[in-house]
Amino acid sequence: MSAMIRINNVSKWYGEFQVLTECTTQVAKGEVVVVCGPSGSGKSTLIKCVNALEAFQKGEIIVDGTSVGDAKTDLPKLRSRVGMVFQHFELFPHLSITDNLAIAQVKVLGRSQDEATEKGLKLLNRVGLKAHAHKYPGQLSGGQQQRVAIARALSMDPIAMLFDEPTSALDPEMINEVLDVMTELAQEGMTMMCVTHEMGFARRVANRVIFMDRGQIIEDCGKEEFFGSPRSERAVQFLSKILQH
Amino acid sequence: MDFSQILPALPGLWQGMALTLQLLILAVLGGVALGTLIALGRLSHHRLLASAAKLYVNYFRSIPLLLVISWFYLVVPLVLQWLTGNPSPVGPFTSCLVAFVMFEAAYFAEIVRAGIQSIPKGQAGAAYAIGMSYGQVMRLVILPQAFRKMTPLLLQQSIILFQDTSLVYAVGLMDFLNTARSKGDIIGQPDQFLLLAGAVYFVSSFAASALVKRLQQRLAI
Ligand SMILES: Nc1ncnc2c1ncn2[C@@H]1O[C@H](COP(=O)(O)OP(=O)(O)O)[C@@H](O)[C@H]1O
Numbered sequence: 183m184s185a186m187i188r189i190n191n192v193s194k195w196y197g198e199f200q201v202l203t204e205c206t207t208q209v210a211k212g213e214v215v216v217v218c219g220p221s222g223s224g225k226s227t228l229i230k231c232v233n234a235l236e237a238f239q240k241g242e243i244i245v246d247g248t249s250v251g252d253a254k255t256d257l258p259k260l261r262s263r264v265g266m267v268f269q270h271f272e273l274f275p276h277l278s279i280t281d282n283l284a285i286a287q288v289k290v291l292g293r294s295q296d297e298a299t300e301k302g303l304k305l306l307n308r309v310g311l312k313a314h315a316h317k318y319p320g321q322l323s324g325g326q327q328q329r330v331a332i333a334r335a336l337s338m339d340p341i342a343m344l345f346d347e348p349t350s351a352l353d354p355e356m357i358n359e360v361l362d363v364m365t366e367l368a369q370e371g372m373t374m375m376c377v378t379h380e381m382g383f384a385r386r387v388a389n390r391v392i393f394m395d396r397g398q399i400i401e402d403c404g405k406e407e408f409f410g411s412p413r414s415e416r417a418v419q420f421l422s423k424i425l426q427h
Numbered sequence: 428m429d430f431s432q433i434l435p436a437l438p439g440l441w442q443g444m445a446l447t448l449q450l451l452i453l454a455v456l457g458g459v460a461l462g463t464l465i466a467l468g469r470l471s472h473h474r475l476l477a478s479a480a481k482l483y484v485n486y487f488r489s490i491p492l493l494l495v496i497s498w499f500y501l502v503v504p505l506v507l508q509w510l511t512g513n514p515s516p517v518g519p520f521t522s523c524l525v526a527f528v529m530f531e532a533a534y535f536a537e538i539v540r541a542g543i544q545s546i547p548k549g550q551a552g553a554a555y556a557i558g559m560s561y562g563q564v565m566r567l568v569i570l571p572q573a574f575r576k577m578t579p580l581l582l583q584q585s586i587i588l589f590q591d592t593s594l595v596y597a598v599g600l601m602d603f604l605n606t607a608r609s610k611g612d613i614i615g616q617p618d619q620f621l622l623l624a625g626a627v628y629f630v631s632s633f634a635a636s637a638l639v640k641r642l643q644q645r646l647a648i
């Protein structure tokens with residue numbers, strides 16, 4: 183299998199503090215990888231390194247053949263090809279839903295306004311929110327905003343999607359509507375790297391699970407192995423804690 | 428007040444007010460534009476640029492406006508002559524405008540900087556993540572939100588500037604106050620005209636402040 187995302191020996195420091203230590207993994211085309219681990223273990227930092235929202239000091243990351251750390255890489259172009267969904271949605275509050283979906287298509291990809299609006303509406307329909315096109319983000323519930331955020335990422339026709347705890351800011355009754363959209367995406371063959379503590383989602387959808395602790399990748403294995411017989415004690419502890427909830 | 432004295436002076440006073448307003452509007456537009464660039468400089472990761480912007484702000488906030496006005500009156504024509512190569516007489520209006528723009532930019536810059544910093548970091552993150560360049564992130568996502576939040580503060584600063592424009596008397600520019608004073612001097616009754624000028628400044632500034640307060644409350648909701 184060809185790797186869509188290849189992370190090789192990546193280390194990162196914030197000043198003296200080492201936040202990532204020699205992380206190595208890869209995500210194949212069409213693969214869904216769930217990243218979990220305690221708070222502060224470096225999960226967000228790792229996936230933000232993949233689309234260069236964070237810089238790293240050692241190692242390399244290759245996305246679809248392009249080296250992220252290379253000074254010559256056109257980072258905006260790379261980022262436009264990798265979708266990202268955030269914990270707090272981060273829709274643009276001063277723009278309507280329609281414009282949230284169209285703005286990057288027009289300004290980054292150079293599509294016409296009509297084309298971008300049409301594509302946005304199609305995606306909005308797909309996440310079940312077509313009736314809300316004219317509204318502003320502040321008028322939508324958290325779950326609806328997150329579905330719009332996913333649609334916004336998809337509007338760029340990404341080659342892979344990164345999710346950073348997409349459901350952890352949501353009220354419990356809204357979590358499933360977002361997970362359903364993500365599950366559908368996965369089934370359509372999208373390459374996905376998801377930081378999430380939704381172990382039900384991981385069991386159903388993931389191909390592999392990565393467990394991180396203190397900036398290191400402690401486990402990186404198929405989901406059957408991870409849920410069946412995790413090797414590290416820390417992963418066992420983490421799982422028992424999280425599955426109690 | 429003796430309106431038989433004031434009435435004939437009204438056209439002249441209006442001309443003075445027109446100059447005051449013209450100066451005010453141009454200085455606010457220029458000051459906000461330059462101030463925004465300076466604020467972006469201060470927030471830049473480029474250390475030299477950030478220090479230069481900080482120095483600019485601290486410098487202009489540490490000297491009196493009257494000094495800047497007088498100084499630019501002497502310097503601006505020289506600079507222009509040096510730039511263009513031939514003597515270019517600039518009137519006091521242009522030199523005052525340049526002085527106000529550069530001076531006010533220091534104050535506007537701090538307002539804009541606070542406005543930019545008040546926008547959650549994730550907004551810029553999301554804008555970069557979708558492929559925008561630095562310029563697009565600022566122009567399309569951060570500044571539109573920041574300006575919305577800052578509008579009351581920018582207007583308040585503009586009201587202060589409205590009053591400060593009266594300092595142009597130092598270089599002989601006939602703004603509203605200077606016109607009122609000279610009209611009063613001519614007929615030997617300066618007190619009448621100064622009272623009138625005071626009333627005009629008070630009413631317009633007070634009304635504008637009240638409007639800004641209401642706007643602030645509406646934006647806060
Ligand atoms: N900008 C930063 N400066 C310094 N330390 C940071 C910064 N961002 C994150 N950290 C630290 O790096 C560690 C990992 O953070 P993060 O990747 O957000 O963890 P996670 O997503 O797994 O909760 C944490 O200890 C956090 O405090």
Ligand SMILES: [Mg+2]
Pocket residue numbers: 225226227346347
């Ligand atoms: Mg995190």
